[in-house]
Amino acid sequence: MTDQISTKKSKELQVQNVILHLTQGITLPENTVDQLITGTPSQVITGIVVTFMPTHYVIEKAIQQGANLIIAHESPFYNHHSATDWLADDPVYMHKRNMLDQAGIALFRCHDIIHRYNPDGITDGLIQELGWNTYLSQRTADTDIVVFPKGTTVHTVAQQLKERLGINYVRIAGNPEIACTRAAVLVGFRGNGHVTIPLMQNEQVDLIIAGEGFEWETPEYIRDAVQQGTSKALIMVGHAESEAPGMKLLADRLAIAFPAVEVSFVKERPVFEVI
Amino acid sequence: MTDQISTKKSKELQVQNVILHLTQGITLPENTVDQLITGTPSQVITGIVVTFMPTHYVIEKAIQQGANLIIAHESPFYNHHSATDWLADDPVYMHKRNMLDQAGIALFRCHDIIHRYNPDGITDGLIQELGWNTYLSQRTADTDIVVFPKGTTVHTVAQQLKERLGINYVRIAGNPEIACTRAAVLVGFRGNGHVTIPLMQNEQVDLIIAGEGFEWETPEYIRDAVQQGTSKALIMVGHAESEAPGMKLLADRLAIAFPAVEVSFVKERPVFEVI
Numbered sequence: 001m002t003d004q005i006s007t008k009k010s011k012e013l014q015v016q017n018v019i020l021h022l023t024q025g026i027t028l029p030e031n032t033v034d035q036l037i038t039g040t041p042s043q044v045i046t047g048i049v050v051t052f053m054p055t056h057y058v059i060e061k062a063i064q065q066g067a068n069l070i071i072a073h074e075s076p077f078y079n080h081h082s083a084t085d086w087l088a089d090d091p092v093y094m095h096k097r098n099m100l101d102q103a104g105i106a107l108f109r110c111h112d113i114i115h116r117y118n119p120d121g122i123t124d125g126l127i128q129e130l131g132w133n134t135y136l137s138q139r140t141a142d143t144d145i146v147v148f149p150k151g152t153t154v155h156t157v158a159q160q161l162k163e164r165l166g167i168n169y170v171r172i173a174g175n176p177e178i179a180c181t182r183a184a185v186l187v188g189f190r191g192n193g194h195v196t197i198p199l200m201q202n203e204q205v206d207l208i209i210a211g212e213g214f215e216w217e218t219p220e221y222i223r224d225a226v227q228q229g230t231s232k233a234l235i236m237v238g239h240a241e242s243e244a245p246g247m248k249l250l251a252d253r254l255a256i257a258f259p260a261v262e263v264s265f266v267k268e269r270p271v272f273e274v275i
Numbered sequence: 276m277t278d279q280i281s282t283k284k285s286k287e288l289q290v291q292n293v294i295l296h297l298t299q300g301i302t303l304p305e306n307t308v309d310q311l312i313t314g315t316p317s318q319v320i321t322g323i324v325v326t327f328m329p330t331h332y333v334i335e336k337a338i339q340q341g342a343n344l345i346i347a348h349e350s351p352f353y354n355h356h357s358a359t360d361w362l363a364d365d366p367v368y369m370h371k372r373n374m375l376d377q378a379g380i381a382l383f384r385c386h387d388i389i390h391r392y393n394p395d396g397i398t399d400g401l402i403q404e405l406g407w408n409t410y411l412s413q414r415t416a417d418t419d420i421v422v423f424p425k426g427t428t429v430h431t432v433a434q435q436l437k438e439r440l441g442i443n444y445v446r447i448a449g450n451p452e453i454a455c456t457r458a459a460v461l462v463g464f465r466g467n468g469h470v471t472i473p474l475m476q477n478e479q480v481d482l483i484i485a486g487e488g489f490e491w492e493t494p495e496y497i498r499d500a501v502q503q504g505t506s507k508a509l510i511m512v513g514h515a516e517s518e519a520p521g522m523k524l525l526a527d528r529l530a531i532a533f534p535a536v537e538v539s540f541v542k543e544r545p546v547f548e549v550i
Contacts, residue, residue, distance in 0.1 A: 053495060056502040078468040078496045086469065090476055092500045158550055171547040189489075193353040194361065201365055214464075215487050215514040219546040220328060221353045225367045227331040236547070239490040271494040272446040272511070274549055275433055 016041035039106025050251035052244040125246030154233040173219035174233030183207035193217030211242030291316035314381025325526035327519040400521030429508040448494035449508030458482035468492030486517030
C-alpha cells in the first residue's frame with residue numbers, strides 16, 4: 001500500500017522537484033532571499049507560471065490558468081526580504097495573501113539562484129531578447145560587455161531597447177547623440193556607482209545600460225564626465241524591463257525540462273507610465 | 276598687533292560663521308554626512324553658491340561668479356557618504372577634485388541639517404515652490420500631508436508639479452484619472468515602502484508624491500491596490516526635482532542672514548531626459 005502511494009506520487013511533479021531542478025549546482029548565500037514563500041514542497045503541481053513580479057494580477061492569471069506554482073524573481077510583499085510583520089494589518093497585503101492561501105498557490109522566489117547561473121540567467125535573457133549575442137565581448141558575474149557596430153549612437157541603442165523590449169520610454173543621462181562602441185549591460189539594481197564607475201574606467205565603456213540605480217550616483221558621474229568633455233552616457237531602462245526577459249527565458253527552459261505540465265510566462269505592463 | 280588682526284578678521288565672514296549659522300540648534304546624528312568636504316573653516320568668504328547637486332558645471336559657475344563657498348545638499352563624489360578611496364584613480368573625480376582645490380572652494384554638505392529644521396527645510400521649500408501652503412493639513416518629520424480641493428485628479432496634480440517645478444515629465448503608478456483628496460509629499464529618497472505604505476493606511480492618503488524610491492516597493496504596492504479595486508496612485512517626480520526648491524529657499528534665507536556677501540542659487544538641468 002505504502003509502496004503504491006509512493007510510486008504514484010513519484011510520477012506526479014511536486015514543487016520540491018522543480019526547486020531541486022532550479023537549485024542544482026548552485027551555492028546560495030546564507031542570507032538568500034530565495035525561498036518557498038507560500039505553499040508546501042510536497043504539493044503536486046497543476047501548472048507553472050513564471051513571472052518577474054508576482055503582482056495581484058499575475059496571481060489572478062495563474063489561478064485562471066489552473067496553475068498552482070508561481071516562480072517569481074521578486075518578492076510579492078513590497079520589500080526585498082519578503083518581511084511581512086510590518087504589513088500584518090495592511091489590507092492590500094492581507095487581500096493578496098488570502099488569495100494566495102485560498103487558491104493553494106506555491107510561490108517560489110527565484111532571485112539569487114538565477115543570478116548565479118553561468119552565464120547569469122537574467123542578463124542572458126536580456127541579451128537574447130535584444131538579439132545582441134553577436135555583440136558580446138565579455139561576460140562577468142555582474143555585467144555583459146557588448147561592442148556595437150561602427151556608427152552606433154546612444155540614440156540608436158535607445159530605440160533598439162524600446163522596440164525590442166516593447167517599452168514606451170527610457171531615461172538617458174549624458175548626450176544621446178554621441179557614438180558608442182563599448183557598452184556595459186547591467187540588469188536590475190546593478191546601476192549604482194560602485195558597480196558602474198569602475199567599469200567605465202577599467203573596461204573603457206562609453207555607455208552604461210542599466211535597470212535601476214540611485215539617481216545621485218551613476219547619472220551624476222555621467223553628467224560630470226560630459227561636462228568635462230568626455231563622451232559617456234547612461235540609459236536607464238527600468239528594473240522590471242531589464243529583468244523580465246530573463247524570467248521569460250527561464251519559462252522556456254522549464255517547459256523543456258518539465259514537458260508533463262504547462263509552463264507559461266506571464267508579463268506585466270510597466271509599473272510606471274510617463275506623462 | 277594680534278588684536279588688530281583678530282578685529283579685522285571678525286569683520287570678514289568666514290566659512291565657519293556660515294556653518295555655525297546653519298547648524299544652530301541642530302543635533303546631528305553620529306554618522307552624519309554633513310561636513311566641510313573641501314576648504315577650511317577659517318576661509319574668508321568671497322561669495323556663496325547654494326545648490327542641490329555640486330556638479331562640475333555648478334562648481335564652474337561658482338568660480339565664474341567669484342564665489343568660494345558652495346553649500347550643497349548632495350555629495351560631489353557620487354556616493355552618499357562622500358567616500359573617495361574607491362575613486363582615487365578615477366579621472367572624472369580627479370578633474371573635479373583638482374578644480375575645487377585649485378580654485379580654493381570650500382564645499383559644505385548641508386543634508387542632515389536642513390532635513391532637521393522644523394519644518395523640514397527641503398519639504399518646506401517644495402511646498403512653497405508649489406504654492407501648496409494653504410493645502411497643508413499635517414507636518415511630520417518625514418512628510419507633509421496636503422488636502423486638495425474637490426475635483427482634483429492625479430492628472431491635474433501631475434500637471435501642476437510639471438509646470439511649477441519646470442520639469443518635462445513625471446512617472447506615475449496607478450490610475451492618473453482617479454480623484455485624489457489627501458496626498459503625502461515625500462522629498463528625496465523617502466519614496467520607499469516602509470515610509471509610504473504605512474502612510475497610505477494610517478493617514479488614508481490616496482496619492483503619494485515622492486522624489487525617488489525602489490521600483491519594487493511603492494509602485495508595486497500601488498499597482499496591487501489598484502488591481503484590488505482601490506483608488507491609489509503614486510507620482511515620482513525625481514530626487515533632484517523634489518529637493519532643489521528647498522535649497523533655493525535656503526539661498527533666499529542666507530541672503531537675508533548675510534547681506535554683506537552675494538548669495539546665489541545655481542540650478543542644474545534635470546539629470547535624466549526621457550526619450
